Amino acid sequence: MTPDNNHYPRYLLALKQSAFLKDSSPESLARLLNLMTAEHWRAKTFKNSMDVASTFHFIVSGRLKVFKSNPDTGREHTVFVLSKGDVFDVLSLLDTDPNDVYWEALDKLEVLKISMDQMRLWINEYPVMHKAILYYLGQRMQQLMSIATDVTLHSTLVRLAALLLKNINGETRKLELINNLPNDEIAGLIGTTRSVVSRHIQELKRCGAISVSRRKINVKNLEILLSIAEEKHIP
Amino acid sequence: MTPDNNHYPRYLLALKQSAFLKDSSPESLARLLNLMTAEHWRAKTFKNSMDVASTFHFIVSGRLKVFKSNPDTGREHTVFVLSKGDVFDVLSLLDTDPNDVYWEALDKLEVLKISMDQMRLWINEYPVMHKAILYYLGQRMQQLMSIATDVTLHSTLVRLAALLLKNINGETRKLELINNLPNDEIAGLIGTTRSVVSRHIQELKRCGAISVSRRKINVKNLEILLSIAEEKHIP
DNA sequence: ACCCAAGTGGTACCTAGGTAGCTGTTCTTG
DNA sequence: CAAGAACAGCTACCTAGGTACCACTTGGGT
Numbered sequence: 001m002t003p004d005n006n007h008y009p010r011y012l013l014a015l016k017q018s019a020f021l022k023d024s025s026p027e028s029l030a031r032l033l034n035l036m037t038a039e040h041w042r043a044k045t046f047k048n049s050m051d052v053a054s055t056f057h058f059i060v061s062g063r064l065k066v067f068k069s070n071p072d073t074g075r076e077h078t079v080f081v082l083s084k085g086d087v088f089d090v091l092s093l094l095d096t097d098p099n100d101v102y103w104e105a106l107d108k109l110e111v112l113k114i115s116m117d118q119m120r121l122w123i124n125e126y127p128v129m130h131k132a133i134l135y136y137l138g139q140r141m142q143q144l145m146s147i148a149t150d151v152t153l154h155s156t157l158v159r160l161a162a163l164l165l166k167n168i169n170g171e172t173r174k175l176e177l178i179n180n181l182p183n184d185e186i187a188g189l190i191g192t193t194r195s196v197v198s199r200h201i202q203e204l205k206r207c208g209a210i211s212v213s214r215r216k217i218n219v220k221n222l223e224i225l226l227s228i229a230e231e232k233h234i235p
Numbered sequence: 236m237t238p239d240n241n242h243y244p245r246y247l248l249a250l251k252q253s254a255f256l257k258d259s260s261p262e263s264l265a266r267l268l269n270l271m272t273a274e275h276w277r278a279k280t281f282k283n284s285m286d287v288a289s290t291f292h293f294i295v296s297g298r299l300k301v302f303k304s305n306p307d308t309g310r311e312h313t314v315f316v317l318s319k320g321d322v323f324d325v326l327s328l329l330d331t332d333p334n335d336v337y338w339e340a341l342d343k344l345e346v347l348k349i350s351m352d353q354m355r356l357w358i359n360e361y362p363v364m365h366k367a368i369l370y371y372l373g374q375r376m377q378q379l380m381s382i383a384t385d386v387t388l389h390s391t392l393v394r395l396a397a398l399l400l401k402n403i404n405g406e407t408r409k410l411e412l413i414n415n416l417p418n419d420e421i422a423g424l425i426g427t428t429r430s431v432v433s434r435h436i437q438e439l440k441r442c443g444a445i446s447v448s449r450r451k452i453n454v455k456n457l458e459i460l461l462s463i464a465e466e467k468h469i470p
Numbered sequence: 471a472c473c474c475a476a477g478t479g480g481t482a483c484c485t486a487g488g489t490a491g492c493t494g495t496t497c498t499t500g
Numbered sequence: 501c502a503a504g505a506a507c508a509g510c511t512a513c514c515t516a517g518g519t520a521c522c523a524c525t526t527g528g529g530t
Contacts, residue, residue, distance in 0.1 A: 068384040072466055075518095077384040094373040099380060130365040137372045138329040144376065145334060148383035149303040149312040152426035156517070182477060191387035196517055198479065214526070215477080231307055310488095391487070417507060431487055433509060449496065449507080471530105478525075489514080497506075 001036055001112075011038070011112060014060045018085035020136050023128045035118055041109040049101050053092045056119040059084055062109035063177070067102050067188060078188040079147060080140070081106070081177055090137065092116060093123075106185065151191045154231070157200050159190040161229040164210070168219055180215050204228075236271055236347075246273065246347060249295045253320035255371050258363045270353055276344040284336050288327045291354040294319055297344035298412070302337050302423060313423040314382060315375070316341070316412055325372065327351060328358075341420065386426045389466070392435050394425040396464040399445070403454055415450050439463075 001008065015021055015029045024032075036058070059082055066088070067078040079101070082088060091099060093116065114122075123129045150159055163186070167178045178189065187197040201217070204210045209224040210217050219225060227233040236243065250256055250264045259267075271293070294317055301323070302313040314336070317323060326334060328351065349357075358364045385394055398421070402413045413424065422432045436452070439445045444459040445452050454460060462468040 068380065068388065070388040073388070075388055077387045079380055079383060091373050091376060094369050096370070096373040096377060099377045101380065127362070130369065134329050134365065134368060134372070135331070137369070137376065138326050138331040141326060141372065141376060141379065142331060142334045144379040144383055145303065145314055145336065148314060148379055149426075151386040152312045153303065153305040153308070153310055184477085191384075193518060194478090195480090195519080199517085202479075212478095418509095419507085428488060429508090430489080430510090434487085437509075447508090473528105473530090475528090476526085478523100480523085481521080482519105483521100484517105484519080486516095486518090487514105488516090490512090492511085493509085495506105495508080498504090500501105500503090 001033060001038065003030075003034075005038075007038065008033070011036075011060060014084065015058065015112075018058070018087070020085065020087050020132060021129075023132050024126060028122075028126050032114070032122055033112070035122065036112040036114045039111050039113055041105045041111065043105050043107050043109075045105040045109065047103040049089070049092075049098045049103075052089050052103060053098050054116050055113050056093060056116050057088050058112040058114075059086050059088075060110040060112060063106040064088070064109055065104050065106055065185070065188070067104070068100070069102060075193070076188045077191050078185070079144070081189070083177060090133065090140075093119065093133075106181065156190060156192045156196055157203065158229055158231055159192075160186070160197065160200050161204070161209070161225050163190055164217065164219060165222075165225055165229055168222075173219060173222075175217060175219070179217075182215060236268060236273065238265075238269075240273075242273065243268070246271075246295060249319065250293065250347075253293070253322070255320065255322050255367060258367050259361060263357075263361050267349070267357055268347070270357065271347040271349045274346050274348050276340045276346065278340050278342050278344075280340040280344065282338040284324070284327075284333045284338075287324050287338060288333050289351050290348050291328060291351050292323050293347040293349075294321050294323075295345040295347060298341040299323070299344055300339050300341055300420070300423070302339070303335070304337060310428070311423045312426050313420070314379070316424070318412060325368065325375075328354065328368070341416065391425060391427045391431055392438065393464055393466055394427075395421070395432065395435050396439070396444070396460050398425055399452065399454060400457075400460055400464055403457075408454060408457075410452060410454070414452075417450060 001011070005011075012029065012033055015033060016026070021029060041062075061084055064082045065078045066080040066082065067076050069076040088103070123133075150162075154162070163178065164175065167175050169176050178186065183194045183197045183201070187194045190197070201210070201212060204225075205212060207224055209219070209221050209228070211220050212218070224233065236246070247264065247268055250268060251261070256264060276297075296319055299317045300313045301315040301317065302311050304311040323338070358368075385397075389397070398413065399410065402410050404411050413421065418429045418432045418436070422429045425432070436445070436447060439460075440447060442459055444454070444456050444463070446455050447453070459468065
């Protein structure tokens with residue numbers, strides 16, 4: 001992409017605001033952007049790990065879920081929801097064996113892409129990136145540990161309450177990242193099925209913790225939600 | 236530790252054989268060992284993340300489980316079993332916020348320890364280490380993704396069969412890493428409870444997949460185990 | 471404006487697996 | 501070597517949550 005592109009300034013700003021690239025100089029980011037190509041994915045675009053192994057992606061806008069599934073039962077478990085400023089796939093960047101993970105756009109997705117090899121070269125020119133990647137992976141690791149143990153250690157209701165709390169904006173008290181998701185997707189996030197989520201949403205409505213309009217959950221009472229998430233609330 | 240220590244050669248060999256330190260030169264490893272202190276933990280020694288945050292450990296012999304638990308119910312879920320050549324805690328090394336994970340020795344444990352700050356300094360002198368850590372984290376990440384989704388995507392029987400297959404030595408056909416573990420610990424590894432594991436072990440015995448003597452599981456029939464793990468076997 | 475697909479709410483049923491408890495056996499430690 | 505702790509096996513029971521429906525609502529596209 002050349003700097004005369006209509007969206008160039010917006011893309012550059014997105015790179016600058018990314019947690020993954022936060023330690024990089026403006027010059028190095030401009031160089032990176034020059035090597036990148038913009039691409040739009042429509043909602044529900046599906047990719048497997050093979051598809052994304054040879055190209056590195058940076059998300060400018062929209063959300064992408066990373067999930068595993070059991071083809072026999074059709075069950076899915078979402079591991080991460082990536083959004084603006086996130087990149088994928090970091091693991092392919094490290095030459096690790098491909099992992100059988102799936103990727104699906106939750107919204108219209110705007111990404112910048114670059115070949116994996118070019119990205120590796122770029123990184124090697126900026127040693128500070130190694131630290132940034134380490135930090136990024138460390139954080140993801142922590143999240144993953146919680147996800148891994150949540151299912152066995154907590155009930156679905158507790159996990160749902162915890163999910164809402166985790167994604168609430170402290171200021172506006174509105175849901176972020178997981179707003180406007182259908183029950184199906186929420187189910188994938190806590191490792192259960194749609195009908196169970198629907199059931200629990202009714203429960204949370206009944207006790208006044210939340211209110212619901214189509215595809216939209218509003219948190220009404222943080223205290224109740226907290227006590228449920230901490231397993232102190234006996235419904 | 237000085238080179239005149241009785242165990243010095245054995246410790247140095249352990250460092251050399253570690254996957255984590257595999258790219259380091261013999262000289263750098265000797266320097267590292269000089270900064271380290273040996274320590275012995277008896278079986279069932281318990282540590283929380285605070286205890287291990289300020290000291291970096293290298294395992295010379297024995298096994299250590301890394302787990303999360305729900306104090307209310309007493310349930311535990313083991314995330315990793317670390318053994319010879321493994322190090323902990325890598326996450327503390329990266330300055331990430333402490334994660335509430337617990338550590339417990341499964342056997343008598345022989346570790347080499349070094350202060351976290353000294354370890355950071357040592358790493359910064361050998362840039363090749365950054366790549367090694369990245370690779371190590373990447374691998375762990377993959378494992379974690381599977382652990383995270385296994386519980387929702389597969390039944391306990393399938394997970395048990397998969398656990399056995401994953402830890403079988405191709406040559407000797409004997410279990411490694413998880414041999415001699417009580418049912419309790421096996422339960423923690425697949426995110427269930429002792430009695431369920433015991434139940435499934437009886438099932439696997441009955442269909443001829445394994446045989447059991449006290450604290451010891453012998454795999455008798457790989458094919459059956461495989462078909463169970465792939466959910467093709469209807470018991 | 472209309473239609474159809476996507477999404478939600480609700481019900482009834484069922485089973486995997488968690489809980490509790492007891493027994494006999496085998497290590498281990500004083 | 502004796503006592504008790506740790507461990508495996510087994511039974512009976514119970515419930516969280518998964519499966520399978522159907523009916524109603526909504527909103528985007530033609």
